[in-house]
Amino acid sequence: MSTVGDQGADAGGSERDTRPPVSAVVTSLGAAALAALAGTLAAPIGGGVVALSLVAFAAGSLTGSARVLSWGAGIGVVGIAVAAGLGGAVEPLLVAAIALAVAWDVGDHGLSVGEHVGREARTRQNVAVHAGSSLLVGTLSAAVVYGSYLAAAGGQPVTAVALLLFGAVVLASAFR
């Protein structure tokens, strides 16, 4: 004997599946795998650490915990930093970084979509657009960074990048 008072606001009272949509989870894990692969190419130990973030992303998507996803992203960043510290090549590192960002972004986006509309609803287009714009932003910014790195390759790369960063921070503050 159960009182049915608390079913009101939900869609008719039947249980809703609030897990993130499959498309988001698959995209997120695929991107994380790519990040791990690129990290391994840069430096195997770093790649191994990045692979740990894949596990965290899977766990976060499964349990619906944004916190676990954030931890996953943190572990991934540490992995990339380790790979860079071990003298990994710049190109695979950038690829790993973008893939990691996309993996976290899509995974976290999937959580909120799952919370709002559920797993059974149509979400593919929404997830695709979000993943696409995230990838686009990553690619563009990596291209700009990598371009200036190549341009400044003969001189002082670190100084050039630091200057570039200063410009970017000014730009970012201007948007506030």
Added chain:
Amino acid sequence: MTTAVGSGGGDTVDGDGDDTAEGGAGDTAEGGADDAGTERDPLRAFDTGRWVGVTGLAIALVGIGVVLRQPGTVLVGAAGVGYSVYARIGEAEEATLAVSRAVSDRTPEPGDELTVTVRARNTGDEPCLDLRLVDGVPPGLEVIDGPARVATALRPGTDVRLEYTVRASRGEHEWETMTAITRNPSGSRERTTDITTPTRIACTPELSAGSDLPLRDLTTMSNGRVATDVGGSGVEFYATREYRRGDPLKRVDWNRRARTGELATLDLREERAATVILLIDARTEAYVAPTRDADTAVEASVEAAGQAFTALLAAGDRVGIAVVGPRDCWLPPGTGTEHTVRGRETLATDPALAPTPPEDSFYRSLWFRRFQRRIPGNAQVLLFSPLADEYPAALARRLDAYGHLVTVLSPDATVATGGRGAGSGSGTSGPGSETTEPSAETTEPGRLLVALERRERLRDLRKAGIRVMEWDDRSFPVAVANANTRWSR
């Protein structure tokens, strides 16, 4: 045929012949709605906090890279700055949508499956990259196919179609506001917009003819069918008495006259009509169901009351309807076709008998005083209640003490009906529940306890001389038939 009952520009703009806009269904349907979209109420945008820390992380990486002279770390950090810029651009705009909602049938029968088609068109100038729509399905309707939700992205001028199926239940249902959640591309800002597209359906069940309901012998002075202990004209022998001048010759006992020479008059049992109030328990406590997705006891009560209503009216009794609950509902006793229709409307769509529990609080003494003022002195009461708490039993005893003969009809919400076959079996054994073993499904301790408490209440009522009938799982006619054979007048 599809009937568009929604409002808004969607009807007028889509122009795909199958939607016919119902005049006056919505107030935004008038001119100028084309580009403005459906009436909406945007809430303030807020930070989702998704990208918090990305700037710090990026700068930290660059810093570490510069200090340790590692170009890789610097580049990764610098690329991260791109995301921090991304997170700051764009605002979650309000959803400028033209929404139309079409329901396949506006006056369904209970249990019908209705297809609801919602169409939302982006009437703004900007693309909406992240849009989540949650339709405000009325709480009384159950969505049985496809969630009434969708997440998508809409370019200006494009639309999204959302189709789902609901099962109609008794009552009047109005769709609540549709919730549109928009985010900026990075998802760092979010805004909720309430979109008002009123749609209303009314689901009025036909009152199924019930079987003859046993009434108790408290009657009015009008002729009817309840046999009384009053001698007079009728068909059944009641007594003989001394002849009095003016008695109809038809009723003189000529046999006795022939035998003894005395004149005597036959008294026949008078049959009179009763005034009956169907009192339905619709307090929050009465909204109980055996399982989470089963119909509530109120639903069962209303259905049974409908059957009793037609049966009693057909037998010539005067029937009224009242509700025990925070919302007021009173249909004075009456007869006739118009009264039948009114009763049907009341049982189907009165807000006091809504399929979902009321939110207001219930004041017992106020309610009782009002009810007492209204109820005719010679009225019987049929109290429909699941007896899930002590109050209905106390109410029955109190009404009984005030001189109204009370019959309690109680849908059993403590039996989890595993299968329909088992349900009807336990239904017939219902009235003699004092000797019935708890059925196999009532194994959970809580359920068992509630069932025992309820049984105890039934027993107390019977001890107090109040007739009690219980049934479960749609076996009301069976239970009535059983009670008819068991109860003596």
